[in-house]
Amino acid sequence: MELIETITVGSGGVASVTFSAIPATYTDLRLVTSLRGTGTGTDTRIDFNGLTTNQSQIMSRGNGVAASSVTEANFYGIQVTSSQTANTFSNGELYIPNYAGANNKSFSQTDVQETNANGAWMYLSALLWSSTAAITSIKFAPGAGNFAQFSSLSLYGIKST
Protein backbone atom coordinates (compact mmCIF):
# COMPACT_ATOMS: atom_id res chain seq x y z
CA MET A 1 0.00 0.00 0.00
CA GLU A 2 1.39 3.39 -1.01
CA LEU A 3 0.31 6.85 0.02
CA ILE A 4 -0.87 8.80 -3.02
CA GLU A 5 -1.76 12.03 -1.25
CA THR A 6 -2.76 13.47 2.11
CA ILE A 7 -4.75 16.68 2.31
CA THR A 8 -5.05 18.53 5.61
CA VAL A 9 -7.42 21.46 5.79
CA GLY A 10 -5.82 24.71 6.83
CA SER A 11 -7.00 27.75 8.70
CA GLY A 12 -10.35 29.05 7.52
CA GLY A 13 -11.52 25.71 6.17
CA VAL A 14 -12.37 24.70 2.62
CA ALA A 15 -15.61 24.07 0.77
CA SER A 16 -14.39 20.81 -0.75
CA VAL A 17 -11.40 18.54 -1.14
CA THR A 18 -10.56 16.78 -4.41
CA PHE A 19 -8.05 14.08 -5.20
CA SER A 20 -7.44 14.56 -8.91
CA ALA A 21 -5.36 12.86 -11.57
CA ILE A 22 -5.48 9.58 -9.65
CA PRO A 23 -3.13 7.20 -11.49
CA ALA A 24 -4.60 3.96 -12.85
CA THR A 25 -1.54 2.01 -11.75
CA TYR A 26 -3.03 0.44 -8.62
CA THR A 27 -5.58 -2.33 -8.15
CA ASP A 28 -7.60 -0.81 -5.31
CA LEU A 29 -7.91 2.52 -3.53
CA ARG A 30 -8.24 3.12 0.19
CA LEU A 31 -9.33 6.45 1.64
CA VAL A 32 -9.03 7.39 5.28
CA THR A 33 -10.83 10.49 6.47
CA SER A 34 -11.02 12.59 9.61
CA LEU A 35 -13.66 15.29 9.14
CA ARG A 36 -15.34 18.12 10.97
CA GLY A 37 -17.63 20.71 9.41
CA THR A 38 -18.17 24.37 10.15
CA GLY A 39 -21.91 23.92 9.56
CA THR A 40 -24.53 21.98 11.44
CA GLY A 41 -25.16 19.24 8.89
CA THR A 42 -23.63 15.80 9.26
CA ASP A 43 -23.67 14.88 5.57
CA THR A 44 -20.57 14.77 3.44
CA ARG A 45 -21.07 14.35 -0.31
CA ILE A 46 -18.72 12.18 -2.35
CA ASP A 47 -18.44 12.34 -6.15
CA PHE A 48 -16.29 10.53 -8.68
CA ASN A 49 -14.90 12.18 -11.79
CA GLY A 50 -16.94 15.32 -11.12
CA LEU A 51 -20.21 13.43 -11.63
CA THR A 52 -23.20 13.12 -9.31
CA THR A 53 -25.01 10.56 -11.45
CA ASN A 54 -25.37 6.77 -11.30
CA GLN A 55 -24.81 6.71 -7.54
CA SER A 56 -26.65 4.48 -5.09
CA GLN A 57 -26.00 3.68 -1.46
CA ILE A 58 -27.38 1.44 1.26
CA MET A 59 -26.63 2.47 4.84
CA SER A 60 -26.82 0.31 7.92
CA ARG A 61 -26.53 2.72 10.81
CA GLY A 62 -26.90 3.17 14.53
CA ASN A 63 -26.75 6.05 16.97
CA GLY A 64 -26.62 4.33 20.34
CA VAL A 65 -30.38 4.28 20.60
CA ALA A 66 -31.62 2.44 17.51
CA ALA A 67 -30.40 0.77 14.34
CA SER A 68 -31.88 1.42 10.92
CA SER A 69 -31.18 1.05 7.24
CA VAL A 70 -31.87 3.51 4.43
CA THR A 71 -31.07 3.97 0.77
CA GLU A 72 -29.70 7.05 -0.91
CA ALA A 73 -29.47 8.07 -4.56
CA ASN A 74 -26.16 9.80 -3.92
CA PHE A 75 -23.01 9.02 -1.99
CA TYR A 76 -22.94 10.30 1.57
CA GLY A 77 -20.46 10.09 4.40
CA ILE A 78 -20.59 11.76 7.78
CA GLN A 79 -18.64 14.43 9.56
CA VAL A 80 -18.77 15.90 13.03
CA THR A 81 -20.67 19.18 13.00
CA SER A 82 -19.89 22.53 14.57
CA SER A 83 -22.56 21.96 17.20
CA GLN A 84 -21.04 18.70 18.42
CA THR A 85 -18.28 18.28 20.98
CA ALA A 86 -15.30 20.53 20.26
CA ASN A 87 -12.09 18.95 19.00
CA THR A 88 -13.86 15.80 17.83
CA PHE A 89 -13.69 14.60 14.24
CA SER A 90 -15.37 11.77 12.37
CA ASN A 91 -13.33 8.81 11.18
CA GLY A 92 -14.06 7.12 7.92
CA GLU A 93 -12.65 4.50 5.60
CA LEU A 94 -13.57 3.80 1.99
CA TYR A 95 -12.19 0.80 0.15
CA ILE A 96 -12.68 0.88 -3.62
CA PRO A 97 -11.68 -2.35 -5.38
CA ASN A 98 -10.80 -2.34 -9.06
CA TYR A 99 -11.32 1.41 -9.33
CA ALA A 100 -9.73 1.56 -12.78
CA GLY A 101 -11.55 -1.47 -14.20
CA ALA A 102 -14.29 -1.64 -16.80
CA ASN A 103 -16.97 -2.96 -14.43
CA ASN A 104 -19.32 -0.96 -12.27
CA LYS A 105 -17.69 0.16 -9.03
CA SER A 106 -18.93 -1.40 -5.79
CA PHE A 107 -17.23 -0.21 -2.63
CA SER A 108 -17.65 -0.02 1.10
CA GLN A 109 -17.57 2.83 3.55
CA THR A 110 -17.43 2.87 7.32
CA ASP A 111 -17.98 6.20 9.07
CA VAL A 112 -18.13 6.90 12.76
CA GLN A 113 -18.70 9.84 15.04
CA GLU A 114 -18.01 9.55 18.74
CA THR A 115 -18.46 12.71 20.75
CA ASN A 116 -19.11 11.57 24.32
CA ALA A 117 -22.66 12.78 23.77
CA ASN A 118 -25.96 11.59 22.37
CA GLY A 119 -26.59 11.86 18.66
CA ALA A 120 -23.38 10.36 17.34
CA TRP A 121 -23.72 7.93 14.45
CA MET A 122 -21.99 4.95 12.99
CA TYR A 123 -22.61 4.17 9.32
CA LEU A 124 -21.76 1.02 7.42
CA SER A 125 -22.48 1.59 3.76
CA ALA A 126 -22.58 -0.36 0.53
CA LEU A 127 -22.15 1.93 -2.43
CA LEU A 128 -22.36 1.41 -6.16
CA TRP A 129 -21.24 3.74 -8.92
CA SER A 130 -22.89 2.32 -12.03
CA SER A 131 -20.18 3.44 -14.38
CA THR A 132 -17.56 1.55 -16.31
CA ALA A 133 -15.24 4.55 -16.36
CA ALA A 134 -12.02 4.47 -14.40
CA ILE A 135 -12.13 6.64 -11.29
CA THR A 136 -9.70 9.48 -11.85
CA SER A 137 -10.86 11.97 -9.25
CA ILE A 138 -12.67 11.86 -5.92
CA LYS A 139 -14.32 14.89 -4.36
CA PHE A 140 -15.51 15.31 -0.79
CA ALA A 141 -17.71 18.27 0.18
CA PRO A 142 -19.78 19.08 3.25
CA GLY A 143 -23.51 19.31 2.69
CA ALA A 144 -23.28 22.86 4.01
CA GLY A 145 -20.46 25.09 5.19
CA ASN A 146 -16.81 24.12 5.02
CA PHE A 147 -14.57 21.38 6.26
CA ALA A 148 -13.01 22.74 9.43
CA GLN A 149 -9.30 23.23 9.99
CA PHE A 150 -7.38 20.04 10.78
CA SER A 151 -9.77 17.84 8.85
CA SER A 152 -7.62 15.41 6.89
CA LEU A 153 -8.04 12.94 4.07
CA SER A 154 -5.49 10.39 2.85
CA LEU A 155 -5.64 8.40 -0.37
CA TYR A 156 -3.70 5.14 -0.65
CA GLY A 157 -3.10 2.87 -3.62
CA ILE A 158 -2.93 -0.91 -3.27
CA LYS A 159 -1.45 -3.29 -5.84
CA SER A 160 -2.47 -6.95 -6.01
CA THR A 161 0.74 -8.05 -7.70
Added chain:
Amino acid sequence: MPATYKPIATQTLGSNAASVTFSSIPATYTDLVLITQSASTGVSENIGLQFNADTGNNYSYTEVSGNGSTAASTRQANFSRANLTDRIGTSVDLGECDIISNIMNYANTTTFKTLISRANTVDTIFPGANATVGLWRNTVAITSITVMQSGSVNFKTGSTFTLYGIKAA
Protein backbone atom coordinates in the same frame (compact mmCIF):
# COMPACT_ATOMS: atom_id res chain seq x y z
CA MET B 1 8.53 0.59 7.57
CA PRO B 2 6.22 -2.39 8.20
CA ALA B 3 4.89 -4.16 5.16
CA THR B 4 1.20 -3.50 4.69
CA TYR B 5 -1.15 -4.77 2.03
CA LYS B 6 1.60 -6.93 0.55
CA PRO B 7 0.01 -9.11 -2.12
CA ILE B 8 0.31 -12.81 -1.29
CA ALA B 9 -1.79 -14.17 -4.14
CA THR B 10 -4.57 -13.12 -6.46
CA GLN B 11 -6.97 -15.33 -8.41
CA THR B 12 -9.29 -14.37 -11.25
CA LEU B 13 -11.70 -17.10 -12.27
CA GLY B 14 -11.37 -18.29 -15.85
CA SER B 15 -14.54 -20.34 -15.47
CA ASN B 16 -17.38 -20.61 -12.99
CA ALA B 17 -16.32 -22.19 -9.69
CA ALA B 18 -17.99 -23.08 -6.41
CA SER B 19 -14.97 -22.11 -4.33
CA VAL B 20 -11.52 -20.59 -4.38
CA THR B 21 -8.65 -21.69 -2.14
CA PHE B 22 -5.52 -19.89 -1.07
CA SER B 23 -3.07 -22.48 0.17
CA SER B 24 0.45 -22.45 1.63
CA ILE B 25 -0.16 -19.07 3.23
CA PRO B 26 3.14 -17.98 4.78
CA ALA B 27 3.20 -17.30 8.51
CA THR B 28 5.34 -14.22 8.07
CA TYR B 29 2.64 -11.59 8.44
CA THR B 30 0.62 -10.41 11.42
CA ASP B 31 -2.81 -10.14 9.81
CA LEU B 32 -4.44 -11.03 6.51
CA VAL B 33 -6.82 -9.04 4.33
CA LEU B 34 -8.94 -10.83 1.75
CA ILE B 35 -10.63 -8.77 -0.97
CA THR B 36 -13.42 -10.56 -2.82
CA GLN B 37 -15.11 -9.13 -5.89
CA SER B 38 -17.59 -11.60 -7.24
CA ALA B 39 -20.84 -12.33 -8.99
CA SER B 40 -22.90 -15.50 -8.68
CA THR B 41 -24.49 -17.85 -11.18
CA GLY B 42 -27.67 -18.03 -9.10
CA VAL B 43 -29.20 -16.67 -5.94
CA SER B 44 -26.51 -17.13 -3.32
CA GLU B 45 -27.70 -17.72 0.22
CA ASN B 46 -24.34 -16.45 1.38
CA ILE B 47 -20.61 -16.50 0.77
CA GLY B 48 -18.49 -18.10 3.47
CA LEU B 49 -14.98 -19.03 4.52
CA GLN B 50 -13.31 -22.17 5.81
CA PHE B 51 -9.80 -22.32 7.20
CA ASN B 52 -7.35 -25.18 6.68
CA ALA B 53 -10.09 -27.22 4.95
CA ASP B 54 -11.87 -27.64 8.29
CA THR B 55 -15.46 -28.63 7.47
CA GLY B 56 -16.43 -29.28 11.08
CA ASN B 57 -18.88 -27.23 13.08
CA ASN B 58 -16.10 -25.12 14.53
CA TYR B 59 -17.21 -21.71 13.30
CA SER B 60 -19.54 -19.05 14.62
CA TYR B 61 -20.47 -15.60 13.44
CA THR B 62 -22.58 -12.56 14.29
CA GLU B 63 -23.87 -10.23 11.62
CA VAL B 64 -25.30 -6.72 11.54
CA SER B 65 -27.01 -5.93 8.27
CA GLY B 66 -29.27 -3.48 6.51
CA ASN B 67 -31.15 -3.76 3.24
CA GLY B 68 -32.10 -0.15 2.76
CA SER B 69 -35.28 -0.35 4.80
CA THR B 70 -34.63 -2.63 7.77
CA ALA B 71 -31.66 -3.24 10.03
CA ALA B 72 -31.15 -6.65 11.58
CA SER B 73 -28.66 -8.77 13.45
CA THR B 74 -28.30 -12.53 13.40
CA ARG B 75 -25.83 -15.06 14.69
CA GLN B 76 -24.96 -18.70 14.23
CA ALA B 77 -22.95 -20.95 16.53
CA ASN B 78 -21.37 -24.35 15.87
CA PHE B 79 -21.54 -23.87 12.14
CA SER B 80 -19.51 -25.41 9.34
CA ARG B 81 -18.22 -22.12 7.94
CA ALA B 82 -17.93 -18.44 8.74
CA ASN B 83 -20.47 -16.63 6.62
CA LEU B 84 -19.61 -13.24 5.20
CA THR B 85 -22.78 -12.06 3.49
CA ASP B 86 -26.54 -12.22 3.40
CA ARG B 87 -28.42 -13.53 0.38
CA ILE B 88 -27.15 -12.18 -2.94
CA GLY B 89 -29.37 -12.02 -6.02
CA THR B 90 -28.53 -12.69 -9.62
CA SER B 91 -28.89 -9.04 -10.56
CA VAL B 92 -25.45 -8.49 -9.04
CA ASP B 93 -22.87 -8.43 -11.78
CA LEU B 94 -19.12 -8.30 -11.62
CA GLY B 95 -18.04 -5.19 -9.79
CA GLU B 96 -21.28 -4.95 -7.83
CA CYS B 97 -20.45 -7.11 -4.81
CA ASP B 98 -17.32 -6.77 -2.76
CA ILE B 99 -16.23 -8.18 0.57
CA ILE B 100 -13.34 -7.02 2.72
CA SER B 101 -12.26 -9.57 5.32
CA ASN B 102 -9.67 -8.83 8.00
CA ILE B 103 -8.24 -11.97 9.62
CA MET B 104 -6.30 -11.10 12.73
CA ASN B 105 -3.24 -12.80 14.19
CA TYR B 106 -3.80 -15.71 11.82
CA ALA B 107 -0.48 -17.47 12.37
CA ASN B 108 -0.43 -17.70 16.15
CA THR B 109 -0.76 -21.16 17.68
CA THR B 110 -2.30 -20.29 21.04
CA THR B 111 -5.62 -18.57 20.35
CA PHE B 112 -8.78 -19.17 18.35
CA LYS B 113 -8.95 -17.08 15.16
CA THR B 114 -11.26 -14.12 14.56
CA LEU B 115 -12.19 -12.16 11.49
CA ILE B 116 -14.19 -9.07 10.60
CA SER B 117 -15.86 -8.75 7.21
CA ARG B 118 -17.75 -5.99 5.49
CA ALA B 119 -19.88 -6.96 2.50
CA ASN B 120 -21.66 -4.84 -0.07
CA THR B 121 -24.36 -5.79 -2.50
CA VAL B 122 -26.26 -2.92 -4.04
CA ASP B 123 -28.61 -5.48 -5.54
CA THR B 124 -32.14 -4.81 -6.77
CA ILE B 125 -33.38 -8.09 -5.23
CA PHE B 126 -31.40 -8.60 -2.03
CA PRO B 127 -29.48 -5.40 -1.32
CA GLY B 128 -27.31 -5.25 1.73
CA ALA B 129 -24.61 -3.50 3.70
CA ASN B 130 -23.34 -6.06 6.19
CA ALA B 131 -20.68 -6.40 8.83
CA THR B 132 -19.86 -9.81 10.23
CA VAL B 133 -17.53 -11.00 12.96
CA GLY B 134 -16.47 -14.61 12.83
CA LEU B 135 -14.64 -17.08 15.04
CA TRP B 136 -12.84 -20.29 14.16
CA ARG B 137 -12.33 -22.38 17.27
CA ASN B 138 -8.89 -23.72 16.49
CA THR B 139 -5.48 -22.69 17.76
CA VAL B 140 -3.45 -23.84 14.77
CA ALA B 141 -2.01 -21.32 12.34
CA ILE B 142 -4.16 -20.59 9.31
CA THR B 143 -2.35 -21.94 6.27
CA SER B 144 -5.21 -22.07 3.80
CA ILE B 145 -8.44 -20.18 3.20
CA THR B 146 -11.32 -21.39 1.07
CA VAL B 147 -13.92 -18.87 -0.06
CA MET B 148 -17.11 -20.66 -0.99
CA GLN B 149 -20.56 -20.22 -2.35
CA SER B 150 -23.65 -21.92 -0.97
CA GLY B 151 -25.58 -24.82 -2.45
CA SER B 152 -25.09 -25.38 -6.15
CA VAL B 153 -24.29 -21.75 -6.89
CA ASN B 154 -20.94 -20.84 -8.43
CA PHE B 155 -18.82 -17.75 -8.56
CA LYS B 156 -18.98 -16.34 -12.07
CA THR B 157 -16.07 -16.21 -14.47
CA GLY B 158 -14.12 -13.01 -13.87
CA SER B 159 -14.65 -12.96 -10.10
CA THR B 160 -11.45 -11.91 -8.37
CA PHE B 161 -9.99 -12.83 -4.99
CA THR B 162 -6.87 -11.22 -3.57
CA LEU B 163 -5.09 -12.05 -0.32
CA TYR B 164 -2.83 -9.45 1.30
CA GLY B 165 -0.48 -9.70 4.25
CA ILE B 166 0.01 -7.00 6.87
CA LYS B 167 2.91 -6.79 9.32
CA ALA B 168 2.63 -5.02 12.64
CA ALA B 169 6.34 -4.36 12.75
